[in-house]
Amino acid sequence: MRMKPTFSIVGAGRVGRALGHSLREHGWQVNCVITRSQRTARAAVRVIGDGIACSTLAPELLDSQVVFITTPDGALSSVAAELAARLTRRGGKSWRGRIVLHTSGALDRSVLAPLQKMGAATGSIHPMQSFSSGSVPPLQGVLFGIEGDRRAVAMARRIARDLGGIAAVIPAGRKVAYHTAAVMVAALGMGLLESAIQVLTSAGFTRQLAMQSLLKLMRQMLSDAERKGTRKAWTGPLARGDFATIAAHGRALRKHPREIRAAYEALSRVTVKTLGTHPERVMRELNAALSTRPGGLR
Numbered sequence: 001m002r003m004k005p006t007f008s009i010v011g012a013g014r015v016g017r018a019l020g021h022s023l024r025e026h027g028w029q030v031n032c033v034i035t036r037s038q039r040t041a042r043a044a045v046r047v048i049g050d051g052i053a054c055s056t057l058a059p060e061l062l063d064s065q066v067v068f069i070t071t072p073d074g075a076l077s078s079v080a081a082e083l084a085a086r087l088t089r090r091g092g093k094s095w096r097g098r099i100v101l102h103t104s105g106a107l108d109r110s111v112l113a114p115l116q117k118m119g120a121a122t123g124s125i126h127p128m129q130s131f132s133s134g135s136v137p138p139l140q141g142v143l144f145g146i147e148g149d150r151r152a153v154a155m156a157r158r159i160a161r162d163l164g165g166i167a168a169v170i171p172a173g174r175k176v177a178y179h180t181a182a183v184m185v186a187a188l189g190m191g192l193l194e195s196a197i198q199v200l201t202s203a204g205f206t207r208q209l210a211m212q213s214l215l216k217l218m219r220q221m222l223s224d225a226e227r228k229g230t231r232k233a234w235t236g237p238l239a240r241g242d243f244a245t246i247a248a249h250g251r252a253l254r255k256h257p258r259e260i261r262a263a264y265e266a267l268s269r270v271t272v273k274t275l276g277t278h279p280e281r282v283m284r285e286l287n288a289a290l291s292t293r294p295g296g297l298r
């Protein structure tokens with residue numbers, strides 16, 4: 001059987017810990033686990049189930065075949081520059097032959113240029129999954145957006161395959177659009193859910209019942225979208241042309257933070273634009289019902 005690669009993680013937070021844990025479960029061998037403090041590095045080792053809590057400049061990094069840099073996007077270029085400048089050789093080993101992958105959805109491999117100059121193959125592997133602290137989400141069936149030079153892409157494909165995911169090569173110039181779509185449904189979807197919970201609790205529901213009932217509704221909406229497609233699954237007052245109801249919603253939202261009302265209005269317009277069959281006529285009626293300028297806040 002083919003030996004599983006060895007790997008290290010620089011910046012073991014939500015994604016680094018989950019990726020490390022999952023790869024280890026699939027037989028990969030973890031080497032260094034790095035954060036900026038021994039305390040968080042040791043906590044990450046516990047989640048991953050193996051590895052040594054190291055510092056960024058641990059020469060053992062060069063013993064790994066694959067180095068994941070899973071810091072926040074904003075730290076990637078400085079971490080890559082620091083690694084390239086200050087960690088150059090260990091015994092006969094250097095960055096030449098190593099594969100360095102970051103997990104940002106929006107950035108491409110160019111942010112790892114200092115390591116590429118030192119001879120590493122560089123790329124990115126972005127699991128299109130939501131990683132929150134304290135849990136390891138399933139990666140089976142998850143899309144991994146990958147990008148990089150030939151060796152890095154081959155390794156990223158192998159990682160996706162080993163974890164039961166689906167590898168999709170994303171050209172560097174399309175990564176931002178790719179990531180925008182993911183953020184719209186995951187991170188921003190959470191803001192939408194929380195807003196709806198607050199509106200429902202203002203109608204007298206407990207937070208628990210609000211959460212339970214809205215999640216049930218969302219799950220059905222997602223299941224319908226999956227089975228029938230978004231256009232056929234679309235329902236609600238806009239789909240029916242119940243503009244008086246929409247006007248009432250607009251009034252009810254006046255006592256909530258103006259951003260919630262703005263989100264309701266913006267999403268109504270987006271829905272008409274993307275799903276409506278007569279968008280221009282419906283948009284006029286919608287604007288009248290909301291009786292405000294498009295995009296405006298009263």
Ligand SMILES: NC(=O)c1ccc[n+]([C@@H]2O[C@H](COP(=O)([O-])OP(=O)(O)OC[C@H]3O[C@@H](n4cnc5c(N)ncnc54)[C@H](OP(=O)(O)O)[C@@H]3O)[C@@H](O)[C@H]2O)c1
Pocket residue numbers: 010011012013014015016034035036037040041056070071072073075079103104105126127128129130131132
């Ligand atoms: N969260 C998601 O759902 C998700 C999904 C897909 C991809 N991603 C991508 O994955 C990457 C990591 O995201 P995340 O959510 O896992 O972030 P995170 O939970 O904030 O983890 C980042 C980790 O990096 C460490 N760190 C920060 N600066 C560092 C430095 N200079 N040197 C070494 N370690 C450093 C932090 O630990 P200390 O503070 O203890 O040093 C922390 O453990 C990002 O590029 C993000 O876009 C995130």
